[in-house]
Amino acid sequence: MYDRSGVIAFASAASGDFDAPSTDVVTVKMLLSNCSGLPEDNGWSDHNLDLPRAEFITLLRKGFQFTEPPGQTYQYSNVAFTVASMILEIVSGERYETFLNREILEPLGLDSTRYTDSHADPVDRGKVGVAAR
Numbered sequence: 304m305y306d307r308s309g310v311i312a313f314a315s316a317a318s319g320d321f322d323a324p325s326t327d328v329v330t331v332k333m334l335l336s337n338c339s340g341l342p343e344d345n346g347w348s349d350h351n352l353d354l355p356r357a358e359f360i361t362l363l364r365k366g367f368q369f370t371e372p373p374g375q376t377y378q379y380s381n382v383a384f385t386v387a388s389m390i391l392e393i394v395s396g397e398r399y400e401t402f403l404n405r406e407i408l409e410p411l412g413l414d415s416t417r418y419t420d421s422h423a424d425p426v427d428r429g430k431v432g433v434a435a436r
Contacts, residue, residue: 328373329341329373329374330373330374331387331390333373333374333383334380334383334384334386334387334390335383335384335387336377337377337378337379337380337383338373338374338375338376338377338378339373339374339380339383340369340370340371340372340373340374340375340376340378341367341369341370341380341382341383341386342367342368342369342370342378342380342382343378343379343380343381343382356389359385363386367382
């Protein structure tokens, strides 16, 4: 949700045209609407969430096998959202977290919402479970 909101907010403010092709076949809109044809993970899966940016970019450069032609079929893709957030950083010239906080979280008054390391212990992130009796 935040990836989508952040990119749309930035694209609208910057040019109003976030459907313009970013390559010959995949648009930013396709990345954000889960119809880019990129796979869900393809070597970059949940067990690799700590993959350094440089290694992820290396995976991108090697290329991904499209699961469907771009723009035709819905399929959630972590890869697509990661690429979209990287585009936002390149275009805005700032870190994703900075943009997210300023453009999305602060205007909505979400003072207790943070973009943080998802690998911290749940208690450290403020989440606690409730046991049923």
